[in-house]
Amino acid sequence: MITYDDRQLMIEKYKAILRVRKNEIKIQCAHYTLTIQGSDLMISALTRDEILIGGTIATVVFNNE
Amino acid sequence: MNKFGLDYWSLDFNLNVFLQTVKTHNWTVYGIRQQKDTITFYASVLNRNDLIKTYPHIIHLKTTGVIGMLLRTFKQLDRLIAAGAAAALWLLLSSTVFNIEILGEGTVNRALIADTLVQLQAMPPFQLTDKNVLKQQLNEELKRSFTWIEVEQNGSKLKVRFLPKKTVEKEELTRNELIAQKDGVIASFDLQHGEKCVKINDVVKKGDLLVSNILLDSMNLPEEIYVKGRVFAYTWSDFSVEMPNNSLPEGVQFFQLLFQARRIISEELGEDEKIVSENILQFSVNDDKIKMDLHYTLLEDISSPGE
Numbered sequence: 001m002i003t004y005d006d007r008q009l010m011i012e013k014y015k016a017i018l019r020v021r022k023n024e025i026k027i028q029c030a031h032y033t034l035t036i037q038g039s040d041l042m043i044s045a046l047t048r049d050e051i052l053i054g055g056t057i058a059t060v061v062f063n064n065e
Numbered sequence: 066m067n068k069f070g071l072d073y074w075s076l077d078f079n080l081n082v083f084l085q086t087v088k089t090h091n092w093t094v095y096g097i098r099q100q101k102d103t104i105t106f107y108a109s110v111l112n113r114n115d116l117i118k119t120y121p122h123i124i125h126l127k128t129t130g131v132i133g134m135l136l137r138t139f140k141q142l143d144r145l146i147a148a149g150a151a152a153a154l155w156l157l158l159s160s161t162v163f164n165i166e167i168l169g170e171g172t173v174n175r176a177l178i179a180d181t182l183v184q185l186q187a188m189p190p191f192q193l194t195d196k197n198v199l200k201q202q203l204n205e206e207l208k209r210s211f212t213w214i215e216v217e218q219n220g221s222k223l224k225v226r227f228l229p230k231k232t233v234e235k236e237e238l239t240r241n242e243l244i245a246q247k248d249g250v251i252a253s254f255d256l257q258h259g260e261k262c263v264k265i266n267d268v269v270k271k272g273d274l275l276v277s278n279i280l281l282d283s284m285n286l287p288e289e290i291y292v293k294g295r296v297f298a299y300t301w302s303d304f305s306v307e308m309p310n311n312s313l314p315e316g317v318q319f320f321q322l323l324f325q326a327r328r329i330i331s332e333e334l335g336e337d338e339k340i341v342s343e344n345i346l347q348f349s350v351n352d353d354k355i356k357m358d359l360h361y362t363l364l365e366d367i368s369s370p371g372e
Contacts, residue, residue, distance in 0.1 A: 017084040020099065043097040048088050 008044065009036060009053045009060065017043075017051070025053055035061040070130025071095065071107040074116065076123045080104055090115060162193045162223045169227040174210070178225055181206050193218060238291040243276035243368035245269045249298030252364055255337075256294030269298065275368050296368040299341060302330065307356040319348060322357040330361055338365045 004010065011027055011034065018026040018033070025041050027034040041055035076083065080099050087094055092115070095107040108116060110132055116123055128136055138144050165182065167175045182188070185202050193199065200216040203225070207214065213228040238258060251267045259276035263269055275296045279287045306326045311318070323345070330340060346358040 016088070017081060020080050020084065020097075043084070043094075045093070045095045046084065046087050046097060047093045048091045 004057065004060070006057060007054065009057055011051045011053070013049055014051055027051065031064065033063040035059075035063065037061070068130065070110065070128055070132030070134075072110050072113055072116075072128050073107050073126040074105065074123055075126055076104045076106075076120055077102050078104055078120065086119065090119065092116070158221070160192055160194060161190050161221060162187075162218070163190045163221040165189055165223045165225065167225045167227070169225075169229065171229060174227065174229050177207065177210060178203070178214075178227060182225070187223075193223065196223070238293055240278045240289055240291055242274055242278050242292060243294070243296060245271055245273045245275050245296075245298075245367050247271055247298070247300050247365070247367045249300040249365070249367050251275075251296065251298050253297045254294065255297065258290060259292035259294060260290065263296075269367070294368070295337075295366045297337070297364055298367045300363050300365050300367065302361045302363060303346075303359070304329075305356060305358045307354050310350065310353055310355055315350060318350065318355050319357075322348070322355060323359075326357065326359050330363070334363070335366065338363065 011029070014027050014029050014034075016028040018028055020041075020043065022041055023037060023039055025036045025043070027036070036053055036057060036059075038058040039056045041053060041057070043051060044054040045052040080097075083104055084097075090112075092112050093109060097104065097106045099105075105126070107129070110128065113125075127133065139148070165179075165187070167178050169175060169178070181203060185199065185206070187193075187199060196216045196218050200214065203214045203216065204211075207227075210230060211227045212230050213226075215226045217224050217226075243259065248270050249268075251263050251265050251269060253265065254261065256276060259278065260280050262274045262277050269275065276292055276294065278290055278292045280290045282288050304326070306322050306329065308318075308322060308325070313321075327340070327343070334340070341362040341364050343362075344360040346360055348357045349355070
């Protein structure tokens with residue numbers, strides 16, 4: 001499940017973190033890959049099942065597998 | 066972020082691998098940032114040992130929050146000693162009693178409680194470990210005099226509350242007649258039992274029968290009864306007071322003698338007795354002494370049980 005606003009995005013039940021850059025973060029979820037693009041992106045909080053991404057989020061792209 | 070505090074770490078490691086490791090180990094990390102190859106992040110102090118074990122080269126930068134402040138404080142020996150001394154002093158003073166308040170009816174009863182506390186070595190300041198023990202001791206010592214004793218501690222003040230036992234004294238009546246102790250004129254009666262033999266304004270002499278223990282019934286047969294009470298009469302007293310002559314003015318000497326006479330006469334008066342009138346018969350000043358003659362009319366209880 002994903003909840004978000006323009007400054008942060010919370011992803012629950014993610015599988016893996018594929019890439020972390022300042023302008024792009026790629027997350028592997030159960031049935032899709034999530035690509036978050038923006039600026040000054042950072043992982044504000046990270047647990048086993050949840051990830052909170054902060055920064056200026058421009059786009060969120062779902063790629064079905 | 067954890068409101069009590071977090072460890073702040075710096076680690077030279079691959080970020081993606083690190084993030085996978087975080088998920089695998091079930092850590093919770095915050096504020097992950099990467100500058101070149103260095104990752105900085107915050108993590109719970111509970112994960113500290115785990116992180117060091119997984120990444121031996123990890124660098125601990127600081128600990129934030131209350132936990133950080135406490136850890137920094139107690140690393141210094143003098144602060145540790147001061148904290149320990151403060152805790153010990155607090156424990157000591159919290160069980161020390163500095164003041165005792167005794168609440169209940171009667172000065173005599175309060176004094177009895179106070180004396181018992183002294184016997185039990187409960188004199189401020191003293192250590193009171195268990196107030197129930199003291200309460201039990203007081204109840205055992207004073208069970209004949211008190212129905213209930215309660216002990217409560219409020220900080221360094223001890224309150225002892227009590228309820229005295231109320232007993233009715235058994236009245237003992239006698240059948241002795243009341244006989245006049247002095248000459249006088251009968252003023253009033255304060256009589257509970259007995260047969261009056263005189264009436265108000267009667268002149269009585271010393272030894273006269275005032276109240277009898279014999280009552281005639283309807284058949285004119287004598288019946289012995291109890292006698293209890295008092296008989297008040299106007300009596301008279303003449304006496305003199307004197308003192309050595311001094312250099313004080315005559316007016317002052319006069320009042321000195323007068324007050325002396327009043328004091329002497331008042332010392333003999335009992336409950337409900339009083340001076341009715343005072344007459345100064347003579348006041349004389351000689352070379353070596355000053356003398357005053359007085360006459361008093363008194364209201365006195367002249368009755369006395371006969372044998």
